[in-house]
Amino acid sequence: MAEQIQGIRGMGDVLPGDTQIWQSVEAVLQQTMQAYVYQEIRIPIVERTELFERSIGEVTDIVEKEMYSFADRNGESISLRPEATAGIVRAGISHGLLHNQKQKLWCAGPMFRYEKPQKGRYRQFHQFDVEALGYEGPDIDAELIMMSARIWSELKLDAVELQLNSLGTLQSRKKYRDVLTEYFSSHEDVLDADSRQRLHRNPMRILDSKNPEMEPVIQRAPKINEYLDSASANHFEVLQQLLSDAGIAFTVNPRLVRGLDYYTRTVFEWVTDRLGSQGAICSGGRYDGLVEQLGGKSTPAIGWAIGMERLVELHKLSGRTDAGNERHVYIVAVGDEASRTGFRIAETLRSEHPNLCVEMNSGGGGFKSQFKRADRSGAALALILGEEELKSELIGLKALREEGIQKQVALADLNTAIVDFLQSSTNTN
Ligand code: ATP
Numbered sequence: 001m002a003e004q005i006q007g008i009r010g011m012g013d014v015l016p017g018d019t020q021i022w023q024s025v026e027a028v029l030q031q032t033m034q035a036y037v038y039q040e041i042r043i044p045i046v047e048r049t050e051l052f053e054r055s056i057g058e059v060t061d062i063v064e065k066e067m068y069s070f071a072d073r074n075g076e077s078i079s080l081r082p083e084a085t086a087g088i089v090r091a092g093i094s095h096g097l098l099h100n101q102k103q104k105l106w107c108a109g110p111m112f113r114y115e116k117p118q119k120g121r122y123r124q125f126h127q128f129d130v131e132a133l134g135y136e137g138p139d140i141d142a143e144l145i146m147m148s149a150r151i152w153s154e155l156k157l158d159a160v161e162l163q164l165n166s167l168g169t170l171q172s173r174k175k176y177r178d179v180l181t182e183y184f185s186s187h188e189d190v191l192d193a194d195s196r197q198r199l200h201r202n203p204m205r206i207l208d209s210k211n212p213e214m215e216p217v218i219q220r221a222p223k224i225n226e227y228l229d230s231a232s233a234n235h236f237e238v239l240q241q242l243l244s245d246a247g248i249a250f251t252v253n254p255r256l257v258r259g260l261d262y263y264t265r266t267v268f269e270w271v272t273d274r275l276g277s278q279g280a281i282c283s284g285g286r287y288d289g290l291v292e293q294l295g296g297k298s299t300p301a302i303g304w305a306i307g308m309e310r311l312v313e314l315h316k317l318s319g320r321t322d323a324g325n326e327r328h329v330y331i332v333a334v335g336d337e338a339s340r341t342g343f344r345i346a347e348t349l350r351s352e353h354p355n356l357c358v359e360m361n362s363g364g365g366g367f368k369s370q371f372k373r374a375d376r377s378g379a380a381l382a383l384i385l386g387e388e389e390l391k392s393e394l395i396g397l398k399a400l401r402e403e404g405i406q407k408q409v410a411l412a413d414l415n416t417a418i419v420d421f422l423q424s425s426t427n428t429n
């Protein structure tokens, strides 16, 4: 036998049992986008490396250590996208979408970061991303957060908690940065190598350190809220008011700085304690300077991204994923003649009931083995054809999940029986 080829570390497959769960989560996300009238945008998976260096920031974990960057055949440095915002802004600028217009957008797909793979942290992972471009006020910050809260409630997740902070403007942050540099300089002996390197280039990144030994010195560091400019403080105040009005609980966390340089004013994270140390399921913030930084006209904007692997995992833990499908019927047909009739019936049902899932038994077999497959398929109803049924132009119906119908109807009445079945399954939902 030939040697097996291994997949790439940290890049997983989503197997058939799981894709169903992913799809049901994706359906909730897309319905929510419709409800808030956000439109989908699709962007490439690779961009020029420079795009990420200039937006995410050169002194960040992502750009310093996590990007998949390589030279293409022409010698140009390109990178697999580590996140979607930079690409969306690039697309918005180059297609004139931000010219005298506002945009409410969403985007979904794989992202790539060379991190240490572990539960909830992968090298290829998926994000569901929302961006509102051209909106300045705290009302849109509230809308984005309310939208995410609605997703949790649609999925009936309750173990999620909102953390909120304001980083002020790029200008007001300079002052804080100086104070922070001074503070950490006076504690340089306890800083790790990474933090020491960042001390003068990007001291705020030190607050984002995941090294537990750094925690005490970070805890005692000056807090950013004392350095907010008054417009940012007011923006933050109004946002908190709007969230309270909407009944959304939150905690203000002055240590929340987020791992990307482009954030201004509002930043937030939805966290859960159910997923171990990888607890952030959705993170985002305002990035009022980014469009200009990438060569566009100054445009305020805000966005968030959900980590899909973490959200799907949390959804699974909630135990609310459906095992079977109440619109799924399985045709059990024993014998050549019955199979032919079964095939014909399957196609007719698919034409007449577009929301019915019709699975025709494949691979032959007797009643026993076909019923086993029907059971395993997750179907709610078996349609049964054998020689007996054919002779008398009948078809059997048998509920597979719970106590329910078990009867025979004339082939000519199958349609009515299916309509009844569909109705009873929507009633019990
Ligand atoms: P973390 O603090 O967990 O590293 P982050 O601040 O780097 O997260 P963002 O860049 O804001 O995360 O990405 C948004 C969301 O994407 C995160 O909240 C998380 O759910 C998810 N995410 C980020 N990195 C990974 C990864 N390597 N594997 C799986 N999900 C991830």
Ligand code: MG
Pocket: 259
């Ligand atoms: Mg990270």
